[in-house]
Amino acid sequence: MKRIFLFLVTNIAVLLVLSIIVQVFGLGQFLAAEGIDYVSLLVFSAVLGFGGAIISLLISKPMAKWSTGARVIDGSEGTTERWLVSTVGKLADKAGVAMPEVAVFEGAPNAFATGAFKNSALVAVSTGLLQSMSREEVEAVLGHEMAHVANGDMVTLTLIQGVVNTFVIFLSRIIGFIVDKAIFRTQRGVGPGFFIASMVAQIVLGILASMIVAWFSRQREFRADRGSADLLGSPRPMIAALGRLGGVAPGELPQSFEAHGINQSTSRFLGLFASHPPIEERIAALQARR
Secondary structure (H helix, E strand, O other): OHHHHHHHHHHHHHHHHHHHHHHHOOHHHHHHHOOOOHHHHHHHHHHHHHHHHHHHHHOHHHHHHHHHOOEEEOOOOOHHHHHHHHHHHHHHHHHOOOOOEEEEEOOOOOEEEEOOOOOOOEEEEEHHHHHHOOHHHHHHHHHHHHHHHHHOHHHHHHHHHHHHHHHHHHHHHHHHHHHHHHOOOOOOOOOHHHHHHHHHHHHHHHHHHHHHHHHHHHHHHHHHHHHHHHHHOOOHHHHHHHHHHOOOOOOOOOHHHHHHOOOOOOOOOHHHHOOOOOHHHHHHHHHOOO
16 A cells, blocks of 8 residues: 555656646746647656556566576475575565565576565575575575565666656657757647657657666665665675675676666766666675674
8 A cells, every 4th residue: 555655646746846847947838839738748758657667567577487487486396495485484574574486597696586566576596696605695695685675676666767757758758849849840730850859858868867767776775785784683694795796797687677686887887877886885885884
């Protein structure tokens, strides 16, 4: 119920902010004079912006299983699987959330958590992660993923994505209208200038929006690291796990799940678009908590 309320409040807030922007810059009168109903455009932008993000969230679990080949385990498959399920169950109890599905997928070291609801999530680890880390380090990674689940990070990231999507869709079309009328001087309806300018504006604004989403994603990684330290009672295991990850190349995940897995960028510029902070910064942040 809390998440539904947050979703509705976020939508209303976005519409109000965009309405204020339109009025402050006097765009309302301009659009009305051109026969354009900006309120309908606002609603259209919100539905389109949030719709895609929400649908992606709702189908995230089956898509994650399908795209990574993850197999759900129950602990009966072997000693390692039994330990994994038991450890996730213990962490879920400490985090105050329901037991998520636990899965294993083939590949280089990586792990992720996903799901539309924190009480029906999926936590998956790769075979490479299990082979390259000690059990204490794996437990720290699992604690990190369970912190994501307990914090509702999947839902929050979806809301952020929906907000920026709405701004991009709405503002790109407003820019398209202005360019079409002021530069291409289309007298009635919309001309090619609208479509060209809207497309270019959507690309540029989309790039800026992705930087905002990436910044938020990096902040939630720091918070999940702290969450792992709290669940395990010490930051030491997570520091060790991060140190281990810093020495290996993380396995690739499908693009739609990159923000949920282990990822790092070595380029300062590309770091603006990275979903995860550099390993060194994450370790430093945990060491500061000692």
